[in-house]
Every structure is written in C-alpha cells, then in structure tokens.
Amino acid sequence: MELAQELLGGVFQNPVLLASGTCGFGRELAGVLELETLGGLVTKAVTPEPREGNPPLRVAEFDAGMLNSVGLANPGVDAFRSEHLPWLRDNLHRARVLVNVAGRTVEDYVRVVEAMDGDQGFLGYELNVSCPNVKEGGAVFCSRDDLLTDVIAAVRAVTRRPLVAKLAPNVPDIGHMAEVAVAAGADALTLINTHPGLMFDLESWRPVLGGGTGGVSGPALLPIGVHAVWQARRRVDVPIIGVGGIRRGTDAVQYLLAGACLVQVGTASFADPRASARVLSELTAYMRDHRVSGIRELIGAARSAAPPQGEPHG
Numbered sequence: 001m002e003l004a005q006e007l008l009g010g011v012f013q014n015p016v017l018l019a020s021g022t023c024g025f026g027r028e029l030a031g032v033l034e035l036e037t038l039g040g041l042v043t044k045a046v047t048p049e050p051r052e053g054n055p056p057l058r059v060a061e062f063d064a065g066m067l068n069s070v071g072l073a074n075p076g077v078d079a080f081r082s083e084h085l086p087w088l089r090d091n092l093h094r095a096r097v098l099v100n101v102a103g104r105t106v107e108d109y110v111r112v113v114e115a116m117d118g119d120q121g122f123l124g125y126e127l128n129v130s131c132p133n134v135k136e137g138g139a140v141f142c143s144r145d146d147l148l149t150d151v152i153a154a155v156r157a158v159t160r161r162p163l164v165a166k167l168a169p170n171v172p173d174i175g176h177m178a179e180v181a182v183a184a185g186a187d188a189l190t191l192i193n194t195h196p197g198l199m200f201d202l203e204s205w206r207p208v209l210g211g212g213t214g215g216v217s218g219p220a221l222l223p224i225g226v227h228a229v230w231q232a233r234r235r236v237d238v239p240i241i242g243v244g245g246i247r248r249g250t251d252a253v254q255y256l257l258a259g260a261c262l263v264q265v266g267t268a269s270f271a272d273p274r275a276s277a278r279v280l281s282e283l284t285a286y287m288r289d290h291r292v293s294g295i296r297e298l299i300g301a302a303r304s305a306a307p308p309q310g311e312p313h314g
C-alpha cells in the first residue's frame, strides 16, 4: 500500500502528522509514541520572545470537544533553537518537522524565521496567521486580505523554505482567503485552526477560561474543517493539510476525500497520546477494506458536495 508522498521538497512517509500545540516540541511525546512512524509533527507556536501564556484555566472540555486559551506559551525562538531544535534534528529522520510560527506583528514572524532559517532539523514553517495583529487594532491576520498578504509576503521574502499558511475557519469565504495566501507566496495551507468559542462557569457566571474566550477544537470541528478543505481545494492548487476533530482513521478519510493530502491530529492526542498512530492504522485498514492501493486515490476523490449556488442548508 503506497502511503508516501513527495511534498514541499520532502518525502512524507504517510499522511498523518501531529498538530501544533498538542505535541509540544516532540520530545514530550517521545516516551509514549514512536514519532518516527508518523508522517511528521508541527511544533507548538514559536514567537520571538518567550511567552508565559494566559492565566489558568487554559483548557475546558465540553461534550463535543475542548475550549482552550493557552495564549501561545512558548520559550521564544532563541531557547527553541538551543534547547528543542537540536533534539528534533538528532532524533527525527523519517518524520518531517514543520515549525509553527506566531506573532503580534509582521516583524515578529520575520524575526522568528530569520533567526532559525539556517538551522537544521526541520523542513519548513507553518505560519499561524490566526493571531491578532496588535498594530492593526487586534484584527486577525487571516481575516483580512491586506494583513494576510503582508505577513506571508514578508516571510516569503526572507526564506526559501516551504511556507504553509494555517488559516482560521471563522471567515466569510475561506476559499478566497486560501487564494490570497497562495498569491502572497504560501506553498501550502493548513485548514483549520480552532474556532472562537466561549463558555461560562455556572456558579461564578464568569468565563471558564482564564483568558476569557478561547478556541474550540475536537470533534465539533470535523465537518467545519472538511468543508473548509473542500472549499479551498476548488480555488487553489497547492497541498492542503486537513486538521480539526480527527479521532479515527475514517475522520482522516473525510479530509482526504475533500482534497487534503496530509492530516493532523490534535485534541485527540490529549485523551490518548497514541491517537495519531491509531488514526494511521485505521486509515490503512480502511484503504485495505475499500481496495484503495495508494493514498493518492483518496485525495480529492469526493464525488459531489455543495447544493447549487444559493440553496439554503437548513
């Protein structure tokens, strides 16, 4: 069964990766999971300076997933380069590494990428453009054409490594934002980041999360992410990485049918640190059962999707 794909200048031995923010910098999971059996992993966000993150509680569960407001806690690019990247370089040879980059300004993204671009141990960058731009009154980079273009073009100008733009689902037309990202220089897309959410404590009537609002992840995101991938696939011709709510092999199949060529497993790893390995084995079992001999046969193979333009969903 052919699971490998050559993408972004590297070989992904299979399509299952670990999602940013849910596997630390890899080492944290190495004791419980054989990382080298996966397609790869995406590090937690790296910013120019260390970030403490938001006050507790940082995560809360609900019936269909999780709400988090971690606040991109990370040690900053210098500590990442000295303490974490060497481990990735020395220990991961078959699993591909993407470094997730975040910032408050365009300059923040450029600083991180410039600082580490000459280092070994990773294939490329995943730009978390779901962050608010403090110089633009807190508008989220991927919510406006101009901001998205500025940040991707600025990073594109300082690196030749693959750039993957990770977009958020809460925009009116994700297909359009996909086009904007690719036009600005993104080589690939990750869809989707968490969806904004809010829940209150029923005794104090305050938000359950210390950060107030948070991002929804887990099963609730599955059809939203599959829809986003399918929308983007019709508009751009670059590799798409599908993420959101994947717990099982068949969830990964949903994303592949919609047009993703790789998938990421996030929240499911919190309940079961080996969830990604199980997703991979269930995916291969599905392929065997359906006489699919290569992963490429599934990618974008969905037979139909939307109702005619203008038809309501309800």
Ligand SMILES: Cc1cc2nc3c(=O)[nH]c(=O)nc-3n(C[C@H](O)[C@H](O)[C@H](O)COP(=O)(O)O)c2cc1C
Pocket (backbone or CB within 6 Å): 019, 020, 021, 022, 044, 045, 059, 066, 068, 070, 072, 100, 127, 128, 166, 192, 193, 194, 216, 217, 218, 219, 221, 243, 244, 245, 246, 264, 265, 266, 267, 268
């Ligand atoms: C606790 C937590 C931390 C996250 N941190 C990041 C991050 O640092 N950068 C990023 O781009 N996405 C981050 N994400 C989003 C995930 O990578 C993923 O896009 C999202 O959770 C949907 O996938 P899932 O339903 O499989 O978790 C985080 C998600 C969670 C739950």
